[in-house]
Amino acid sequence: MNLRGVAVSPGVGQGPSYVLSVSVPEPPEGATYVGEAEDEKARAMAALTQIAGELEARGNQAGGEAEEILKAQALMAEDPGLVVKVRSLIDRGLAAPRAVFEAFTKYRDVLAGSGGYLGERAADLHDIRDRVIAVLYGQSMPAMPAPSEEPYVLVAKDLAPADTALLSRGQVAAFVTEEGGPTSHTAILARAMGVPAVVACPGATAIPSGVEVMVDGTTGEVRVRPEPDAAAEVRAAETRRTALSFAKGPGRTADGQRMLLLANVGSPADLEAAVAAEAEGVGLYRTEFLYLDRTAPPSQEEQRRAYRQALRAFPGGRVVVRTLDGGADKPLAFLPAPAEPNPALGLRGLRLYRAHPEVMAAQLDALAAVAEDGLQVLAPMVTTAQDAAWFVRACRERGLRSAGVMIEVPAAALRARDLLAQADFASIGTNDMSQYAFAADRQLGVMSPLHDPWQPALLDLVAMTAEAGVRSGKPIGVCGEAAADPALACVLTGLGLCSLSMAPAALPAVRAGLAAHTVEQCRTAAEAARAQPTAADARAAARAHLPGLATLGL
């Protein structure tokens, strides 16, 4: 049986389950007492004071974060508003347990109604209430299991700080609760203790007591009676993640050469993932999402909002916005294209733009309106130096300071020098470059061996473009699939490229791979790859010079 909840404290824990079931019955509605009201009130006050004292004492014993939480709970047990409410309910004839129950419920409802952090505090009140009622009924609260040799997985509907505060790392392998959220006390204390925890895990209390349970506090997975090697497998995956996570921040080689690591972004929704993956900016902001599936082009305001969103996601960073890349496999409803026998060789990218200057004017105007220092504008499918000059001029007229060209047509790679005389930077699109260099349709599965980014001919075209960049002093990046392969990323670094842009998910592996090698190793790997006759040989030759990849499990 596998369950899934919300992972709130990382790590993997395994052990026999200990299912904690607390059940304090609800005092019957309308329950009354015999005797004097004052005596009943005194009974209630004594129970409240006793629990406040116990919470305070456990807090003192636990120290740290748990102490603060428990002392706040002690204040709740003796809250003056609550006390007044209990007293008045007893005056109205309710028995002490019922009065306590109703008074707590009233406050609980107020807090629960607020949701979020306050809502989770409502669960705390529940626990204090049950403890007070248990005292009034002369019932004892369930104790934690006696410390045993083997740490157990503590399973409960919800855990109260009073339960968990005195547990230690050696006793508990993991926590699983059916309720609770990321700011619940279970989560806070588990993190403080360094014990894996999964909360909001439906079905958790149905786990039989004593069976083996494995808890992955990183993914939220809870496996009941796991396979014998499950924990080892999960730990290996975690070790890899940990190894990769050591490389942080801006991209650099082991000897400190910078390589900008950027994210490819297809819509504003991807920005969050790019930021989370610590991208240094957006290397390719595809703007087609603004245009596809619509009968009219997007308004200025809509465009500006989308561009501004990207710039705001990376304050001080770089955002490369690629202008509309329509045509071929991305037909546009509001710009019906004439039927073409070979759309990939037809009116697409910048060519389509030239045919519809009003669409280009609108997009560049919107970009100019939001322009900041980090904004760079990139034209797709640029073939000749004239193309480049035309696009750069259109950008300059609007005050757009950085205008670049995509190099994805072999003719442009061969004459990169001429294109770079016009443009401020260039970005190599390796996917289309393969399609055109190998005369192999990207859409045809049967052609896929030709689209291997390790094809030596593709590496030559990239190398040629990179060299033109180094000579002209203009930065060249790569924004195709090739950049997402950690080994190829090292090769591209060795070829002299300045930035790599990829899907956010690929960033950690590429960052770690780069950090494990020197520029010299990257150069040697690049030379070795280019010396080979086939893609498979090129890959093997490069990897032979990049020993750090295997160590990282890449």
Place this chain on the structure above:
Amino acid sequence: MGERKVTVAAEVGLHARPAATFVQRAKQASMDIAVAKLNGGDPVNGKSILAIMALDVRQGETVVISAEGDGSEEVLDELAAIAAAP
């Protein structure tokens, strides 16, 4: 009647630790302590942690703390400092 207007600086707002510290101090005072949101609703008992939590004061919001009587100025200064602490 003495009054302090304080903007709550703590990230958690007037909840958790700041709320507990505030109430612990308020409970030591002999006079009544009232807390209200600026321009927002009736004041609540500053000695009640549940009332303070239910007030739901978030980071950046301003509260008005008031008290009257002997030594109230000193109590108000201390409570204001607690509420304003980051």
